[in-house]
Amino acid sequence: MINHNKMMDHNIGIQPAIEEFAQKLMYQARNGLKKHVDEFVKLKCSPVLLELGLFPNAKEITESMAAFHAVRKFLVNRGILGEKALKRDDITVLVPGDGHVPRTGALFAHRSNWRVVSVDPCMRDRDYKTKRLTAIRDKVENIEVVEDEVVIIAAVHSHAKLSESVKKAKGKHVFVVSMSCCVPDDLKWPLIRGYVDAGVWSPENNVRVYESPDNG
Numbered sequence: 083m084i085n086h087n088k089m090m091d092h093n094i095g096i097q098p099a100i101e102e103f104a105q106k107l108m109y110q111a112r113n114g115l116k117k118h119v120d121e122f123v124k125l126k127c128s129p130v131l132l133e134l135g136l137f138p139n140a141k142e143i144t145e146s147m148a149a150f151h152a153v154r155k156f157l158v159n160r161g162i163l164g165e166k167a168l169k170r171d172d173i174t175v176l177v178p179g180d181g182h183v184p185r186t187g188a189l190f191a192h193r194s195n196w197r198v199v200s201v202d203p204c205m206r207d208r209d210y211k212t213k214r215l216t217a218i219r220d221k222v223e224n225i226e227v228v229e230d231e232v233v234i235i236a237a238v239h240s241h242a243k244l245s246e247s248v249k250k251a252k253g254k255h256v257f258v259v260s261m262s263c264c265v266p267d268d269l270k271w272p273l274i275r276g277y278v279d280a281g282v283w284s285p286e287n288n289v290r291v292y293e294s295p296d297n298g
């Protein structure tokens with residue numbers, strides 16, 4: 083015979099533990115989900131970027147922030163770009179497929195000393211009032227080669243092929259950060275890191291960081 087009273091006592095005993103576990107899990111998941119937005123609201127440059135109308139919604143903020151996060155975590159903080167890399171003036175970021183406005187490009191320009199080139203055939207011809215940022219209305223295939231000591235390609239849901247984008251990057255060291263959507267990565271470069279970024283508020287949240295096989 084099943085003793086229902088005993089089973090209920092047992093369930094009452096484990097119920098608080100399950101609830102606490104679920105609460106912790108939800109707390110951690112929530113923190114992961116909001117990390118880029120939380121960081122964005124603390125940035126000195128966020129009012130400027132919002133004033134410029136570069137971000138129409140939180141999703142776009144999370145995508146651009148995720149690209150910067152990947153560069154900072156896997157190239158800057160790990161010392162791959164040397165000390166005080168964000169202050170270097172010999173690094174250029176090429177942003178293919180940045181959209182109607184250079185949102186990822188402007189974020190990088192505001193958060194570093196780097197030169198930034200944002201390219202998109204739909205780019206609006208406007209003054210983006212951002213130092214070291216060039217916005218080009220064209221396909222990446224048509225631009226001049228971007229040359230610097232280090233060139234980082236930051237492709238956020240870009241519809242330009244990575245294989246075409248890397249042809250426009252010339253440097254002693256070239257890296258690619260890609261978060262693809264409709265156009266899959268077509269690079270055979272060594273992968274530094276590939277991961278799902280839960281802080282990106284889009285189902286297309288796979289981030290990959292590549293380095294050129296020719297890096298010195």
Ligand SMILES: C[S@@+](CC[C@H](N)C(=O)[O-])C[C@H]1O[C@@H](n2cnc3c(N)ncnc32)[C@H](O)[C@@H]1O
Binds near residue numbers: 240
């Ligand atoms: C899905 S949208 C992403 C826009 C922006 N990165 C974002 O996340 O909001 C893809 C963009 O790629 C651009 N694109 C398509 N072909 C391109 C090419 N050959 N070179 C540069 N940009 C291109 C499109 O014009 C479009 O703005």
